[in-house]
Amino acid sequence: MSSQPLQPSQASQAPTLALLAKDGRRTLPLSVMGDQEFVPLDDLAAAFQLTVREESLDAMTVSYKGRTIVLQPAQALASVSGRLISLPAPLSRSGRRWLVPVEFISRALATIYDVKLELRKPSRLLLIGDIRVPRIVVRYDALGASGRLTIDAMPRATSTVTQDTDRLIVKFDADALDVPSPLMPLQGAQSLAQTARLLDPTTLAITLGPRFAGFKASTQPIESTLRLVIDVAAQPDAAPPPSPQPPPALPTLGQAVSLMRTIVIDPGHGGEDEGAIGGGGAKEKDVTLAVARRAKAAIEARLGLRVLLTREDDRRVALDERTALANNNKADLFVSLHAAASLRPAAAGATIFYAAFEKDAAPPPVPDRVPTFGGGVRDIELVPWELAQTRHLDQSTTFAALLEAQLHDRIPLVRQPIASAPLRVLESANMPAVLVELGYLTNDAQAARLAGDAFATAFVQALSEAIVKLRDAQTAGGTR
Amino acid sequence: MTERAIGIGVVLMAALVLGLVLFVGLPRVQRRAPVRAAAADIPSATAPPGRKIKAHLFYVAEDGEHLTSVERDVAYGETTADQAREIVAAQIAPVPVPILSAVPPGTTLRAVFIADGGNAYVDLSREVVTAHPGGTIDELLTVYTIVDALTVNLPAITAVQVLVDGKEVDTLAGHVDVRRPLARNLGWVQ
Numbered sequence: 187m188s189s190q191p192l193q194p195s196q197a198s199q200a201p202t203l204a205l206l207a208k209d210g211r212r213t214l215p216l217s218v219m220g221d222q223e224f225v226p227l228d229d230l231a232a233a234f235q236l237t238v239r240e241e242s243l244d245a246m247t248v249s250y251k252g253r254t255i256v257l258q259p260a261q262a263l264a265s266v267s268g269r270l271i272s273l274p275a276p277l278s279r280s281g282r283r284w285l286v287p288v289e290f291i292s293r294a295l296a297t298i299y300d301v302k303l304e305l306r307k308p309s310r311l312l313l314i315g316d317i318r319v320p321r322i323v324v325r326y327d328a329l330g331a332s333g334r335l336t337i338d339a340m341p342r343a344t345s346t347v348t349q350d351t352d353r354l355i356v357k358f359d360a361d362a363l364d365v366p367s368p369l370m371p372l373q374g375a376q377s378l379a380q381t382a383r384l385l386d387p388t389t390l391a392i393t394l395g396p397r398f399a400g401f402k403a404s405t406q407p408i409e410s411t412l413r414l415v416i417d418v419a420a421q422p423d424a425a426p427p428p429s430p431q432p433p434p435a436l437p438t439l440g441q442a443v444s445l446m447r448t449i450v451i452d453p454g455h456g457g458e459d460e461g462a463i464g465g466g467g468a469k470e471k472d473v474t475l476a477v478a479r480r481a482k483a484a485i486e487a488r489l490g491l492r493v494l495l496t497r498e499d500d501r502r503v504a505l506d507e508r509t510a511l512a513n514n515n516k517a518d519l520f521v522s523l524h525a526a527a528s529l530r531p532a533a534a535g536a537t538i539f540y541a542a543f544e545k546d547a548a549p550p551p552v553p554d555r556v557p558t559f560g561g562g563v564r565d566i567e568l569v570p571w572e573l574a575q576t577r578h579l580d581q582s583t584t585f586a587a588l589l590e591a592q593l594h595d596r597i598p599l600v601r602q603p604i605a606s607a608p609l610r611v612l613e614s615a616n617m618p619a620v621l622v623e624l625g626y627l628t629n630d631a632q633a634a635r636l637a638g639d640a641f642a643t644a645f646v647q648a649l650s651e652a653i654v655k656l657r658d659a660q661t662a663g664g665t666r
Numbered sequence: 667m668t669e670r671a672i673g674i675g676v677v678l679m680a681a682l683v684l685g686l687v688l689f690v691g692l693p694r695v696q697r698r699a700p701v702r703a704a705a706a707d708i709p710s711a712t713a714p715p716g717r718k719i720k721a722h723l724f725y726v727a728e729d730g731e732h733l734t735s736v737e738r739d740v741a742y743g744e745t746t747a748d749q750a751r752e753i754v755a756a757q758i759a760p761v762p763v764p765i766l767s768a769v770p771p772g773t774t775l776r777a778v779f780i781a782d783g784g785n786a787y788v789d790l791s792r793e794v795v796t797a798h799p800g801g802t803i804d805e806l807l808t809v810y811t812i813v814d815a816l817t818v819n820l821p822a823i824t825a826v827q828v829l830v831d832g833k834e835v836d837t838l839a840g841h842v843d844v845r846r847p848l849a850r851n852l853g854w855v856q
Contacts, residue, residue: 454840455800455840459840460800461800461801461840462799462800462801462804463799463800470800470801505836505837505840524801524802524841525801526801526802526803526804527799527800527801527803527804528726528730528731528801528803528804529726529730529766529768529799529804530726530728530729530730530766531730532729532730533729533730533731533803537731537802537803539802544825544846544847544848544849545849572843572845600731601729601731605853607802607806607841607842608842608843608848609802609841609842609843610836610837610840610841610842610843610845611841613843621802621841623801623802623803626730626801627801628799628801
């Protein structure tokens with residue numbers, strides 16, 4: 187399809203329908219009557235090699251390679267091979283030209299045409315053939331001094347993010363982008379992300395504010411959408427408050443900054459799913475909720491992190507919902523709390539699990555990193571839901587070791603406190619994730635201890651310390 | 667003519683019996699020969715009389731956090747599926763104190779299926795879920811009792827999926843993912 191430039195008068199006065207195909211782009215004029223948009227039938231005929239015939243005053247045929255649509259100008263109906271198709275409005279005449287409702291393309295023409303036609307009415311786009319044109323929605327949220335850009339691509343399209351001096355360049359693996367206007371609401375002068383625009387048909391450019399210090403990109407599939415999240419960090423204020431301690435090293439342009447801010451704690455079981463039950467009647471679901479609540483309060487107060495619980499009260503929550511809460515909130519760490527049972531009453535001590543996968547599970551995708559000036563390039567890949575944890579296993583193992591070191595002198599541990607197993611709630615976590623068996627409810631002495639304040643305090647202290655160590659390790663290493 | 671026919675019949679019968687002994691009976695006797703002598707300290711009161719094999723079965727170890735392997739007599743099965751059935755049946759059969767099985771009491775075997783590629787599907791009754799005491803480690807021990815009992819004793823079986831009442835389940839007690847066949851894992855065996 188060859189490009190056909192619009193006349194300036196048309197472009198300025200009338201809306202157009204953009205036709206996108208692998209081999210090019212052209213536009214057709216649209217007429218708007220009331221709320222209904224119409225397209226000239228002869229323009230459609232020229233663009234799609236259709237034959238249009240006025241058979242009589244009340245019948246018109248549109249044919250393509252032997253297949254025919256019968257239109258009755260007075261009625262909002264079309265007939266294709268004897269099947270009636272409703273249209274939102276009857277045909278309309280403008281001088282000598284017939285106009286058809288734009289929905290004629292998707293409802294009638296698409297059924298006889300030999301190439302896929304996809305009409306995106308809100309964007310005034312018509313996609314012809316297998317062409318990848320994801321809808322893009324850009325949002326910016328200021329989060330204290332830093333911020334988060336959320337870029338949804340639907341259907342899913344992978345992208346790479348690079349920094350080019352004062353811009354972030356987001357290039358999509360697509361044929362074109364379906365973008366709203368404006369691309370991003372206007373942001374304030376102090377915002378870390380200021381404007382977004384199309385650099386070319388598949389590339390967005392986001393202008394950065396003067397306080398921008400670094401970024402970290404990650405992706406998350408949500409149904410048919412691929413969400414790209416770019417956390418952007420700000421340089422600290424130029425004049426920090428006086429402190430007796432030497433100020434921490436300031437992040438420099440392009441330096442990766444740890445942005446750990448959300449932790450999801452998962453109190454195991456709940457509701458009619460009581461989990462393990464100790465000899466004295468202690469229930470796993472109660473122990474895990476009590477410890478989780480205390481951990482939330484302590485971590486939020488001491489570390490200033492957002493802590494979400496997968497359940498706040500005694501109710502049943504499906505395993506996938508628990509992981510989804512963590513994934514949807516872009517948690518930086520997932521900690522599932524449980525209490526063990528054993529047929530041997532003497533069994534005692536805590537165990538820390540990280541996920542294990544069968545050898546034939548798909549290998550974790552390897553990001554293709556290419557260093558660039560002042561930033562990083564990251565290929566975005568799709569990971570099946572049940573394998574999301576595969577790419578965080580290193581960090582999960584690291585956190586398990588950090589937690590074990592902190593728990594070691596505080597609470598009893600089993601002889602080999604770190605183990606890996608195919609645990610359902612960890613497999614889909616798209617962040618470092620561990621499951622902790624706090625101790626054995628079937629051991630009477632330990633069950634009594636698990637229910638007490640001292641145990642919860644000791645565990646929460648260890649968990650907080652381990653989180654700080656992980657955050658420090660991520661800051662030093664640059665990524666999670 | 668009649669005496670001659672009887673004579674031919676007797677010769678044919680003798681040949682048939684000899685053939686059965688040579689080609690069917692002897693190989694089985696030979697197959698049994700390499701099996702190691704019994705070293706089981708576990709009573710095998712439930713094993714019925716008849717042909718047996720030695721199989722490793724798994725029970726909860728003293729520490730409560732692992733399994734321990736013991737050798738027991740298990741009824742001989744003609745095919746891999748038959749043998750798998752016998753092994754699982756022996757594995758989940760009630761055991762006398764102080765032996766502890768990680769498979770909940772009351773659990774019965776509904777069926778064993780063997781698929782191409784070495785996957786076995788063990789269909790257990792619902793008691794494996796409803797009578798489970800809960801806890802990640804106990805659940806791991808239950809799952810790997812079944813997985814290891816088949817994969818250790820039958821080289822043709824490389825992975826095992828546990829079904830409950832004929833259906834796939836996510837987990838037995840809320841922790842271990844049993845939506846797909848699991849390979850042998852002796853990490854839980856002392």
